[in-house]
Amino acid sequence: MASEGEKKAVFDAESVVKELRDSFAAGTTKSYKWRSSQLNAMLKMMEENEPLIVAALRDDLSKPELESSIYEIAMVKSSCRMALKKMKQWMMPEKAKTSLITFPSSAEIVPEPLGVVLVISAWNYPFLLSLDPVVGAIAAGNAVVLKPSEISPATSSLLARLAADYLDHSCIKVIEGAVPETAALLEQKWDKILYTGNGRIARTVMAAAAKHLTPVVLELGGKCPVIVDSDINLQVATRRIIAGKWGCNNGQACVSPDYIITPKNYAQKLIDSLKCELERFYGKNPLESKDLSRIVNSSHFARLSKLLDEDKVSSKIIHGGERDKANLKIAPTILLDVPQDSLIMTEEIFGPLLPIILVDKVEDSFDVINSSGTRPLAAYLFTNDKKLKKKFIATVSAGGLVVNDTTVHLAEPALPFGGVGDSGTGAYHGKFSFDTFSHKKAVLCRGFAGDAFVRYPPYSRGKIRLLKALFDGNFLGIIRALVGWSNSKS
Amino acid sequence: MLPLQTSKTIASMEESIAELRETFRTGTTKSVSWRKKQLRALLDLVNENEDSIFHALDQDLGKSRVESYRDEIGIIKKSASYSLSCLDKWMAPKKGDLPLLFFPAKAEVMPEPLGVVLIFSSWNFPITVALDPLIGAISAGNTVLLKPSELAPACMSFLTQTIPRYLDNKAIKVIGGGADVGKRLLELKWDKIFFTGSPRVGRLVLTAAAKYLTPVTLELGGKCPAIVDNTLSNPSKAKVTAKRIVGGKWGPCTGQACIAIDYVLVEEKLASTLIETVKKYIKIFYGDNLKELKSISRIVNQQQFQRLVNLLKDPHVAASVVYGGSVDEEKLVIEPTILLDPPLDSEIMNEEIFGPLLPIITLKNIEESIEFINSKPNPLVIYAFTENETFKKRILSETSSGSVTFNDSMVQFICESLPFGGVGQSGFGRYHGKYSFDTFSHEKSVLHRAFYPELEPRYPPWTNFKLAFLRLAYALDYFGLILLMSGFRKS
Numbered sequence: 001m002a003s004e005g006e007k008k009a010v011f012d013a014e015s016v017v018k019e020l021r022d023s024f025a026a027g028t029t030k031s032y033k034w035r036s037s038q039l040n041a042m043l044k045m046m047e048e049n050e051p052l053i054v055a056a057l058r059d060d061l062s063k064p065e066l067e068s069s070i071y072e073i074a075m076v077k078s079s080c081r082m083a084l085k086k087m088k089q090w091m092m093p094e095k096a097k098t099s100l101i102t103f104p105s106s107a108e109i110v111p112e113p114l115g116v117v118l119v120i121s122a123w124n125y126p127f128l129l130s131l132d133p134v135v136g137a138i139a140a141g142n143a144v145v146l147k148p149s150e151i152s153p154a155t156s157s158l159l160a161r162l163a164a165d166y167l168d169h170s171c172i173k174v175i176e177g178a179v180p181e182t183a184a185l186l187e188q189k190w191d192k193i194l195y196t197g198n199g200r201i202a203r204t205v206m207a208a209a210a211k212h213l214t215p216v217v218l219e220l221g222g223k224c225p226v227i228v229d230s231d232i233n234l235q236v237a238t239r240r241i242i243a244g245k246w247g248c249n250n251g252q253a254c255v256s257p258d259y260i261i262t263p264k265n266y267a268q269k270l271i272d273s274l275k276c277e278l279e280r281f282y283g284k285n286p287l288e289s290k291d292l293s294r295i296v297n298s299s300h301f302a303r304l305s306k307l308l309d310e311d312k313v314s315s316k317i318i319h320g321g322e323r324d325k326a327n328l329k330i331a332p333t334i335l336l337d338v339p340q341d342s343l344i345m346t347e348e349i350f351g352p353l354l355p356i357i358l359v360d361k362v363e364d365s366f367d368v369i370n371s372s373g374t375r376p377l378a379a380y381l382f383t384n385d386k387k388l389k390k391k392f393i394a395t396v397s398a399g400g401l402v403v404n405d406t407t408v409h410l411a412e413p414a415l416p417f418g419g420v421g422d423s424g425t426g427a428y429h430g431k432f433s434f435d436t437f438s439h440k441k442a443v444l445c446r447g448f449a450g451d452a453f454v455r456y457p458p459y460s461r462g463k464i465r466l467l468k469a470l471f472d473g474n475f476l477g478i479i480r481a482l483v484g485w486s487n488s489k490s
Numbered sequence: 491m492l493p494l495q496t497s498k499t500i501a502s503m504e505e506s507i508a509e510l511r512e513t514f515r516t517g518t519t520k521s522v523s524w525r526k527k528q529l530r531a532l533l534d535l536v537n538e539n540e541d542s543i544f545h546a547l548d549q550d551l552g553k554s555r556v557e558s559y560r561d562e563i564g565i566i567k568k569s570a571s572y573s574l575s576c577l578d579k580w581m582a583p584k585k586g587d588l589p590l591l592f593f594p595a596k597a598e599v600m601p602e603p604l605g606v607v608l609i610f611s612s613w614n615f616p617i618t619v620a621l622d623p624l625i626g627a628i629s630a631g632n633t634v635l636l637k638p639s640e641l642a643p644a645c646m647s648f649l650t651q652t653i654p655r656y657l658d659n660k661a662i663k664v665i666g667g668g669a670d671v672g673k674r675l676l677e678l679k680w681d682k683i684f685f686t687g688s689p690r691v692g693r694l695v696l697t698a699a700a701k702y703l704t705p706v707t708l709e710l711g712g713k714c715p716a717i718v719d720n721t722l723s724n725p726s727k728a729k730v731t732a733k734r735i736v737g738g739k740w741g742p743c744t745g746q747a748c749i750a751i752d753y754v755l756v757e758e759k760l761a762s763t764l765i766e767t768v769k770k771y772i773k774i775f776y777g778d779n780l781k782e783l784k785s786i787s788r789i790v791n792q793q794q795f796q797r798l799v800n801l802l803k804d805p806h807v808a809a810s811v812v813y814g815g816s817v818d819e820e821k822l823v824i825e826p827t828i829l830l831d832p833p834l835d836s837e838i839m840n841e842e843i844f845g846p847l848l849p850i851i852t853l854k855n856i857e858e859s860i861e862f863i864n865s866k867p868n869p870l871v872i873y874a875f876t877e878n879e880t881f882k883k884r885i886l887s888e889t890s891s892g893s894v895t896f897n898d899s900m901v902q903f904i905c906e907s908l909p910f911g912g913v914g915q916s917g918f919g920r921y922h923g924k925y926s927f928d929t930f931s932h933e934k935s936v937l938h939r940a941f942y943p944e945l946e947p948r949y950p951p952w953t954n955f956k957l958a959f960l961r962l963a964y965a966l967d968y969f970g971l972i973l974l975m976s977g978f979r980k981s
Contacts, residue, residue, distance in 0.1 A: 025864075027888075030887070064950075064952055065952070065957070066950075066952040066956065066957050066960065069957060069960075069961065070957070070960045070961065070964060074960070074961060074964035074965070075964070077964070077965070078964055078965070078966075081965075096905070096907035096908050097907040098905060098907070099904075099905065099906070099907075101901070101904055102898075102901050102904070102905060105898075105901075107902075107905055107907060107908055109908065109909065110886060110894075112887075112890060114913070115890075115914075191914065199703060202703055203700050203701060203703060206696070206699070206700035206703060207697055207700040207701075209696070209700075210693055210696035210697040210699070210700055211693060211697070213689060213692055213693060213696065213708065213710070213914075213915060213917070213918070215918035215919070218703060220703075232941070233941040233942075236941045236942075236944055237941070239944075239948075239949050240948075242949070243948055243949055247948075247949070247950065281949060281950040281951060282950065282951070283951075289950075289951075290952075291950040291951055291952050389938070393600065393936055395517075397602060397932070397934065398934065399934070399935070400934060400935035400936070400937070401934060401935070401936045401937070402936075402937045402938075402939065403936070403937070403938045403939060404938070404939040404940060404941060405937070405939040408592075408937065408939070409597075409935055409937040411964075412586070412588060412592065412597055412937060414586030414587050414588060414597055415586055415597055415599065415935035415937065416599060416933055416935055417935070420604070420932040420934070421604075421605075421681065421703075422703060424703070425703065425705040426705075427933065439890065439913040440909055440920075441886075441890070441891065441892070441893055441894060441913070442892070442893035442894070442902060442905075442908035442909050442910065443886065443893065443894045443895070443896070444893070444894075444895045444896065444898070444901065444902040444905060444908060445882075445895075445896040445897070446895070446896060446897045446898040446901070447897060448721070448726070448727045448730045448731075448877075448897060451730050451733065451734075455560070455737055455741075456733055456736075456737055456741075456771075456775055457554075457556070457741075457774075457775040457776060457784070457785030457786070458774075458775065458784065458785050459554050459555065459556035459557070459785045460556075463556050464555060464556055464559055467556065467559055467560055467564060468559065468564065471564040471565075471567065471568050472567075472568075
């Protein structure tokens, strides 16, 4: 492998893009055959290398094998399989209705690839968030550059190696590196950029894209709230909250429950249930549990420690709080009633700390969420109250909502996955991935017959009358206008 | 715009936006009745002020009443009526199919408004390009600030004075002023920006939007080519082709339209037929005397006029003029002009013309038109006059453009079922019909789950059994799951 210095010297973003543009122009990526060959190669790549992928994820994140196999690898496999199954259908033109005005004509909407696209992925699900968008880009017929995150270096270099071995490298490239390489890539002209990560870098990506008028999809994050009503199956709700929080990369996931809102008089029950299930899942010494990811690196460890050490917050810890700096572990930690203006309540936590905010009655939760001024990627509600569900859906704006569960909507390809406002723009998964990497070209086909003289000058009052009637789709008006027209002519 | 008025405008800008935010927060704009009321009011606005609109368009662009109705008033009326009739359907959540694994569960996608949106419109279709996006923004339940182009001042004035009389002032505002107002607006936070205009300003809008991660739709332009093949050999088809080319070049605002035909590609041997037929219809439609041109708009202002005149200054370009070329600086009129094979490296063949100059480029073989078009940035539209199905297929699969229209020009604009927008340098995002509603909406996914049944394998502590279970579950291998659960399959 080339050393850092050599890597920098040899990386020429311009020629990478040029090579892909030439491949795209040659039409290589457009054929169904090529697209399905690449998706099949990707499936094979995963089938033949699962232990290596699991090992890389363990290196980067101490990710438990189950999370790696299921939430990373199995998810990408599902995406590939779905694309392989549905691609022919997705690639077909869609008929569109035509109206009287353009009669006779036929219209359709034809999907075409955008061209050469850039996927920049994140460190927390480094395998999934790299390949899932790439599946969409390939299915839609594009050439792709993937830039995995340098904060998950083992996965990044494995991806580079596997892609070179299994995929068509004249059309699909993995570029490793950090800030200089990403900056060099962002200077180039892309036909689309899909970025997964944080709001700060997203602004840089979008500003760079602006220079080339490149459209972007930004998959960001936010503070995903969970509202817990009383009178529910508490054990099931608690388990689902734990699974979505600590079961997802130990809280380091864009859709992890960030904080809970619950009525005052229910809080103790909820806390007791959480403690009980946490112990059932992770044992009495969660720092030693193999079923929890670690904190990705020391700078995130320091960031999370800072959140816990803030004066007005440290006294609010009611469970957990243990840390192992050497091994980058923080135990599942619950905090009760932290101040709204504390750091832990203003920043996205992205870690194993779960604040619980108390309200008088559960309906007050909506104000808490909406008063934050930002819209999260996801919001969750546990309740059996139909009216509350309706109000939740109508008033809480987020990328996606789930009632009586957490995070599982990610696995449902029928639902578009993406944010709104600060949590991002654009969506993907399932057919939405295909659509996001396509241009839907409108095609109108007319014949030479049926030439409406009324379109052409010289213009006259009669023509205006007829045009008006045509636009209104008003048959009687059309006849009247035609008759009136011929009257005025005589 | 007087400086005093502009600074007053900028000062009240932030108040206006705060009011729009507050109105949105109250939820007023979300109700279907509010949206329909606004759309009806917009229809009333157009119906009751037709004469004023005709007058303003005549002042700004010399547009005739027919052109104004066809390209502006008629379009808005149709769009508002269509939205009114479809709104309930558009607002309804869309159900999603869930696999058995999720049972019992319900998935749906709910459209919701983005919030406070900013619309910049252009000067060439100053009513349509202002009000059509407005219709979309209102249908989707947003509050809106509309900034019409100051280069069409009579229309801008009409909009700033008339909209407040018909629409809900607390939710829909119009702001006048020049580039400085536009600049200031871009420094503020919006939930969406919809921009129609040039790529140069498009970049500025997108760069400003990046600061707030604001989603943007850019409706730009490009050099829209018209390919003409040997249908020209058929006299009656040649006539229709010529009429549609003339109508598609000089009909919309004398070529100052993003979807106007920019240049034509034709085989050498058919060039003279094309030129003669096009000349014939220019004379019938508009006349052949610069002083007596009728049924055609004028150039919007001195700056655009000079720009177009300069395109003809290059001696090689001037030498290629085969019809027209005269200009009237006082009236800002340039007569319909045809050029035959101007040099390919001249400005007129590399910049979007946006005016009444029509280069005709000859090729040995019409199939070369595909390569020619691909050597330039993606245009908003490709027009092709051909009945050859193979050639049509090639054009569709080997070129990229916002849209393609076969055997006609311009009319794709009024098809509500077709998305209208560009790709690459011609922009991104789209609107018209339901696409307008979608472009101003956030599609929120909603998943309803029940407390039962519970899938134990979801939860730690992890075991091989749970891993095997989940593997099968994710592959939707129900049979395998049954085997695993009943012990017939090892974990």
